[in-house]
Amino acid sequence: MTPFSGKYALVTGGNKGIGFAICQGLLAAGFDVILAARSLDKAKAAADKLHTNSKVRVVELDVADDQTIDQAVKHLSQEIPQLDVLVNNAGIYPDEGVNILTISRELLNRTMNTNTFGPIRTSQAFLPLLEKAPQARIINVSSGYGQLDGLSFDVPSYCLSKLSLNGATIMLAEALQAKGIAVNAIDPGWVKTDMGGTSAPRSPQQGADTVIWLATEASPNLGGKLFRDRREISY
Structure with a gap:
């Protein structure tokens, strides 16, 4: 038994990269993990790779599609008593070949809808389950590209979406x-992922570490902060 036995964590985009490493870390800590992915088949394939017992559930959830979010909530409300940790990890990085002077409204919309509005809507939808847990936690996976001094004109939609996600984190924390x-x-x-590429210096496990820390060891009184390597950094 661990202090986190009987606690439940949901990870969006949990089928690969940092999301998969987060699922591994939370399972190792003792959580029951709900691995969410846009495709149920991909979620099941990822869950099979975790080689664990029945502590892994899978659910189809596309953060850009309200219907799948609501269906996931409805399904899980019948299966789990509460949600202790929600990790808003799913995201896209579609800025190849564009900059702030050439990007289309359509691409800006698509990235904001997934990377910013997705976590907001997912947090809203899971709130009834989060409210049933003592000291529930929501953890948003942002980026240094979302910091004010990290914005880059040739990564336009991703930077703006993570800047906005940081703002949403502050507002959700207050609310x-x-x-x-x-x-x-x-x-x-x-991080070395499909998004980060092969030349990235950090492993998915290193990328996931601060999420695991916030879910397990960090003070529940922390709120509205941005962390890197377990240390608070500026927005």
């Missing part, structure tokens, strides 16, 4: 403080 739900964001650094 949920009275309910005892801590909301924070993390910058995983440049």
